[in-house]
Amino acid sequence: MAALKEFYGANIGVSGERQKFLGLIQGKSKSIASWETRVRNQVAQCEYENFADELMRDHFIAGLASETLHVKLIGKGHRHCDVSQTKVTLKEVVETAKCFEAITYANQLMRPLEAIKNR
Numbered sequence: 001m002a003a004l005k006e007f008y009g010a011n012i013g014v015s016g017e018r019q020k021f022l023g024l025i026q027g028k029s030k031s032i033a034s035w036e037t038r039v040r041n042q043v044a045q046c047e048y049e050n051f052a053d054e055l056m057r058d059h060f061i062a063g064l065a066s067e068t069l070h071v072k073l074i075g076k077g078h079r080h081c082d083v084s085q086t087k088v089t090l091k092e093v094v095e096t097a098k099c100f101e102a103i104t105y106a107n108q109l110m111r112p113l114e115a116i117k118n119r
Helices: 002-008 014-023 032-043 049-062 067-075 090-117
Strands: none
Touching: 014 032, 014 049, 032 049, 032 090, 049 067, 049 090, 067 090
16 A cells, blocks of 8 residues: 555545545445445544444444344444443444345245245
8 A cells, every 4th residue: 555655646644534434335236245345444544443343333334225224233232331231343243234134135035936825
């Protein structure tokens, strides 16, 4: 990255990279895996340091295309006052999202079979 910056003379500002990060959204046709990759790749440019994991988790949830999944994952959140409850990690959120995606896809595949059975 340093060589590219030197070659092109580009000065990529952290503030601009953070704005790109905050503007990311999943998109209807994008998979959970590709959405996770986009979030991780962009946050690497933002220099959030100790807060990167929490920000990735929160933005991953906020930018989801599925409102149902969005609400489900918000409900999984942590409580600030309850120190005995651990924070939900990005990994846990992504695993839940991938399961939801797989179940949704399987349900879509089964719908035509149910229509044939009901004839």
